[in-house]
Amino acid sequence: MNLSSDPWVWIAALLSLAIFSFLYKENPFYRVAEHVFIGVANGYLVTFYWHNILVPVLFKPLFAGRLILIISFIIGTLYFTRFIPKISWLVRIPIGITIGYYTGAYIPAIIQASIIRQVQGTILTSANFAAWNAGPWGIVWSVIVFIGVLCTLSYFYFSKEHKGVLGVTSRIGIVFVMIGFGAAFGYTVMARVSLLIGRFQFLLGDWLGIIQ
Amino acid sequence: MVRGWRLKFIDRLTKIDRRIIYGILALVVILPLVFPTALKVKPMTPVEKLYEAVDNIPDEKALLLDCSYAPQIKAEVEPMAIAVLRHAFAKRKRVLVLALYVQMLGLAQKALTQVTGEFNSKAQTNADSIIYGRDYVFLGWTPPPLIPMLGMGESIAGVYPADYYGNQTDTLELMQQIKNYNNIGILVCLSGSAIPKSWVAYAQNRFGVAVGVGCTAVSGADFYPYYQTGQFSGLMVGMKGAAEYEELVEENLEIKEKRMASEAMLPMTYAHFVIMLFIIIGNIGYFIQRRRK
Numbered sequence: 001m002n003l004s005s006d007p008w009v010w011i012a013a014l015l016s017l018a019i020f021s022f023l024y025k026e027n028p029f030y031r032v033a034e035h036v037f038i039g040v041a042n043g044y045l046v047t048f049y050w051h052n053i054l055v056p057v058l059f060k061p062l063f064a065g066r067l068i069l070i071i072s073f074i075i076g077t078l079y080f081t082r083f084i085p086k087i088s089w090l091v092r093i094p095i096g097i098t099i100g101y102y103t104g105a106y107i108p109a110i111i112q113a114s115i116i117r118q119v120q121g122t123i124l125t126s127a128n129f130a131a132w133n134a135g136p137w138g139i140v141w142s143v144i145v146f147i148g149v150l151c152t153l154s155y156f157y158f159s160k161e162h163k164g165v166l167g168v169t170s171r172i173g174i175v176f177v178m179i180g181f182g183a184a185f186g187y188t189v190m191a192r193v194s195l196l197i198g199r200f201q202f203l204l205g206d207w208l209g210i211i212q
Numbered sequence: 213m214v215r216g217w218r219l220k221f222i223d224r225l226t227k228i229d230r231r232i233i234y235g236i237l238a239l240v241v242i243l244p245l246v247f248p249t250a251l252k253v254k255p256m257t258p259v260e261k262l263y264e265a266v267d268n269i270p271d272e273k274a275l276l277l278d279c280s281y282a283p284q285i286k287a288e289v290e291p292m293a294i295a296v297l298r299h300a301f302a303k304r305k306r307v308l309v310l311a312l313y314v315q316m317l318g319l320a321q322k323a324l325t326q327v328t329g330e331f332n333s334k335a336q337t338n339a340d341s342i343i344y345g346r347d348y349v350f351l352g353w354t355p356p357p358l359i360p361m362l363g364m365g366e367s368i369a370g371v372y373p374a375d376y377y378g379n380q381t382d383t384l385e386l387m388q389q390i391k392n393y394n395n396i397g398i399l400v401c402l403s404g405s406a407i408p409k410s411w412v413a414y415a416q417n418r419f420g421v422a423v424g425v426g427c428t429a430v431s432g433a434d435f436y437p438y439y440q441t442g443q444f445s446g447l448m449v450g451m452k453g454a455a456e457y458e459e460l461v462e463e464n465l466e467i468k469e470k471r472m473a474s475e476a477m478l479p480m481t482y483a484h485f486v487i488m489l490f491i492i493i494g495n496i497g498y499f500i501q502r503r504r505k
Contacts (some may be wrong), residue, residue, distance in 0.1 A: 001273035023234045041315075053355060071413050105358060113443065121441030131442055133257055145440075184433040189452065191288060191429035193241075194451040195482045198239050198287020211241040211245055212470075 001208030013207040016199055122149045148176040219494040219504075226497035233490060240486050244478040251477045255456040258439050262400070262424045262446020263460045266299055269397030274306040274390045276421075277362075278411070279320035283429050285404040286319060291454035291473035292402050292426035293320070295461050297327040302465045305397075306386055307348040308368070312407060317376065318394040324350060330469055352376030357407065361414040365393050381390040393419040398445060404428040408435065412443045426453065451476055 004010065004066045018033035058076075075097060081090040121128060124142055132138035154166055155173030162170045204210045230470055255263075273494040277296060281289035300307050311320045328342045335341040342348065351372040354360050363371035368390060369382040381387050389395065399421050401408045415421040422445045427435055429450030439447040448457055454473035461467055 019353060024231060045314065052314070052353075102358075106413075109417060110409075112417050113413040117441050117443055118437055121437065131440060141387070145303070157401070180433065184430075187429040187432045189484070190450050190452065190480070191285075191485055193487075194288045194429065194476065194481055195285070196237070197241055197245070197479050198472075199247055200238075200479075201472065201476065204242065204245055211248075 004207050004209065009206050013203055016203060020199075069132070122146055152176050220270065222497050222500050225493050226501060228490075228493075237486055240482040241479040244482055245475070248475060249478060250461070251474075253452075253455045253459045253474060253477055254451075258308070258436075258444075258447035258449070259453055259456040260370065260446075260460065262426075262448060263457060263464075264399045265422060265424050265445040266305070266400065267303060269300075269305050272389070273395055273397035274308050275300050276396045276399040277307060277309045278312060278399065278403070278407070279309060279323065280312045280316050280403040280407050281319060282313070282402065282403070282404065283319065287472075287476075288320060288428050288451050288454065289402050289426060290323060291406060291451065291471070292448050292457060293323040294327055294472070295454060295457040296400055296402075296426070297323060298330070298467050298469065299457075299461050299465065301327060301331050301342050301347070302461070302467055304347075306390065308351055308386075308390065308396075309348065309374070310351040310360065312360070313352050314355075315354055317353055321350065324348070347386070348388050349381070349384055350376040351381070357379060357410065358414065360408060361500070362418070365415070365419040367392055375452050393421045396421055398422045398424050400424040400426065402426040406429060406431075406434075408444070409438070411448045413440065416443065426457075437447065463468060471490060 004013075015036065018029040021027055058069055058073060062073065064189040075094050078090045078094045081087045081139045096206035121131075122145055124146055127143050132141045134141060151169045151173035153173070154169040155162075155177065157166070157170075160166055201211070205212070216371050227319050230320060266275060275296075277293070277300075281293070297307065299305075309320055309324060328344075328348070331340075331342045344350075351368070352375055355372055360371045369387055372381050375381050375384070393415060397413060399411060401411050403425075404427065408423065408427065411421075411423045416423050421441065424446045425435060425438075425444050426448040427450075429452070432449035435444065435447060435449070437443045446455060451473045453472070455477050458471040458474050462471065
């Protein structure tokens with residue numbers, strides 16, 4: 001055992017233990033650690049944005065004579081009108097600009113990347129069979145994906161009662177959806193266990209020096 | 213009497229105190245960490261593809277590493293960053309590192325410092341060393357993420373006029389040759405959010421950049437379709453993916469350094485067994501109780 005002499009490691013370790021203590025029950029140590037985290041995170045963000053964005057990108061060039069930046073400054077400042085009831089409606093201007101910008105930038109790109117290319121990946125073509133790197137099994141996997149997509153889509157088709165052919169396909173669709181949920185849940189368990197292991201590696205290694 | 217005892221036992225099965233479960237879980241994680249035994253990891257195809265993509269970066273191009281992982285997912289993604297950096301530096305690939313959000317800068321710098329330190333401690337000459345500005349550049353951070361994603365298609369130094377340390381980017385030796393996405397062999401995004409999809413939507417769709425991904429296990433199920441369509445050149449999922457990449461790096465490049473993810477595979481396996489066991493116990497208790505009613 002080789003205890004760390006670094007005070008920052010001790011602070012991190014004690015805060016980790018304080019957070020873990022919530023697993024036993026709610027307690028003051030947990031609440032202190034939670035409040036410290038929120039305070040530090042916010043303080044860090046505010047100071048970082050001030051020193052790395054607002055000062056070098058806005059204030060310095062503005063005071064150096066780039067007067068065009070005054071438009072950005074005014075639009076940004078309008079966010080604070082929310083605190084003045086009489087003119088609080090002005091907050092809609094920066095919100096509208098932000099929504100408009102991101103909607104315009106995201107929609108075409110996402111349609112291409114997440115819809116058109118994904119549909120292409122579902123179509124039964126020799127290129128898609130080869131993409132599995134599984135020899136003849138590539139055809140099988142592609143057919144399963146094809147059936148899975150069609151059946152899952154049919155499950156979410158609510159304009160007609162799920163009877164007859166639609167009833168059969170939607171039931172198969174549920175199976176695919178459930179397998180998807182199962183895979184997602186399994187991965188979530190793995191992720192959470194990984195984080196737990198990571199913390200123990202820190203506590204047993206960096207702090208207590210039990211493991212190398 | 214036996215029946216009464218059995219019913220009591222089944223009742224207890226469905227009402228195990230959660231603190232007992234946490235305690236057992238902690239034990240099965242701690243013991244294999246303290247008394248480790250070797251567990252061989254077999255690399256899967258998506259990880260091998262990513263390794264090959266990094267390995268095949270042409271000499272005149274660079275690896276662009278996006279370290280967009282925050283402290284809460286450090287355990288899963290940091291080993292990926294370290295393994296990819298070891299791989300790139302061992303093969304003398306040129307590396308540009310950036311982060312899309314401010315919280316991630318410290319972790320990116322930590323990974324860079326660790327790996328360059330490992331190489332430089334063994335270096336005999338200047339040529340063997342990993343030198344800032346010549347072999348790698350830490351670009352830092354420019355908000356919002358859309359700006360670097362689109363802007364680097366035209367000029368990397370234009371988006372990052374100064375690097376993380378305040379140097380003028382276009383004066384650095386490496387940046388004389390790496391101007392924009394045309395000089396990037398592959399972009400590897402390490403993240404726990406939907407950022408890799410944005411890289412595909414903007415950098416790949418518009419500029420044709422190859423995108424490789426290392427993500428948290430939670431994102432894994434969402435990202436496999438992008439690997440299947442070829443939008444991701446390779447994919448590492450969770451700590452297991454990181455361990456597989458570490459295995460490839462050690463096996464192919466004979467780099468014997470600490471492997472955080474590989475060391476976690478044994479406790480990971482035991483923890484999964486325990487969770488599966490409790491799920492089975494809980495379900496057995498539930499079905500027996502339901503039949504009784």
